[in-house]
Amino acid sequence: MAANGSNVVSRGAVRFTEEQEALVLKSWAIMKNDSAHIGHRFFLKIFEVAPSARQLFSFLRNSDVPLEKNPKLKIHAMAVFVMTCEAAAQLRKTGRVTVRDTTIKRLGSTHFKNGVSDAHFEVSLFALLETIKEAVPASMWSPAMKGAWGEAYDHLVAAIKQGMKPAAA
Numbered sequence: 001m002a003a004n005g006s007n008v009v010s011r012g013a014v015r016f017t018e019e020q021e022a023l024v025l026k027s028w029a030i031m032k033n034d035s036a037h038i039g040h041r042f043f044l045k046i047f048e049v050a051p052s053a054r055q056l057f058s059f060l061r062n063s064d065v066p067l068e069k070n071p072k073l074k075i076h077a078m079a080v081f082v083m084t085c086e087a088a089a090q091l092r093k094t095g096r097v098t099v100r101d102t103t104i105k106r107l108g109s110t111h112f113k114n115g116v117s118d119a120h121f122e123v124s125l126f127a128l129l130e131t132i133k134e135a136v137p138a139s140m141w142s143p144a145m146k147g148a149w150g151e152a153y154d155h156l157v158a159a160i161k162q163g164m165k166p167a168a169a
């Protein structure tokens, strides 16, 4: 579902502008230089709001490795950022998130199997936007940047949720 319903133009295709894509990509270009730190902050925020979400990750259960040193958590954090950037580029080009069918089915089934709920995706959106806001220069952050990231994320998650439906598995 789109963060901004007014952008829906036809049968599921959305209007995502070049400016919106540029807002996502230019902020990511700054953040990716510090991806370990950014990924750590992102997950700290998720676990602050939803401490139980930690238990969803097999590699965090019974692990003594501090969060900031856990390579798998960093990989997951980067997957969220990078796939949201890719979603922004696809939305601008085609009006849709066009993750390969097999990838979306695997992502859907992994999240379904591990008990990831709508509430987790919402907390993760909140954490994503807060992390970006704190990571980019104050003069760069804007409601439009927030909206562009939020919209790309919402469409990506809608695709993952589609893959989570038992019929699509």
Ligand code: HEM
Pocket: 046, 053, 056, 057, 058, 059, 076, 079, 080, 083, 084, 106, 107, 110, 111, 114, 116, 120, 121, 122, 124, 153, 156, 157
């Ligand atoms: C746009 C949002 C997200 C993206 C792009 C994403 C991406 C991924 C990817 C690429 C994997 C590895 C899948 C595989 O290899 O089969 C994964 C696994 C997983 N994700 Fe996400 N994810 C997202 C949101 C979330 C959220 C919000 C949560 C929960 C707070 C979550 C929890 C998990 C868990 C528990 C696993 C399995 C980890 C394990 O091996 O134990 N994901 N995700």
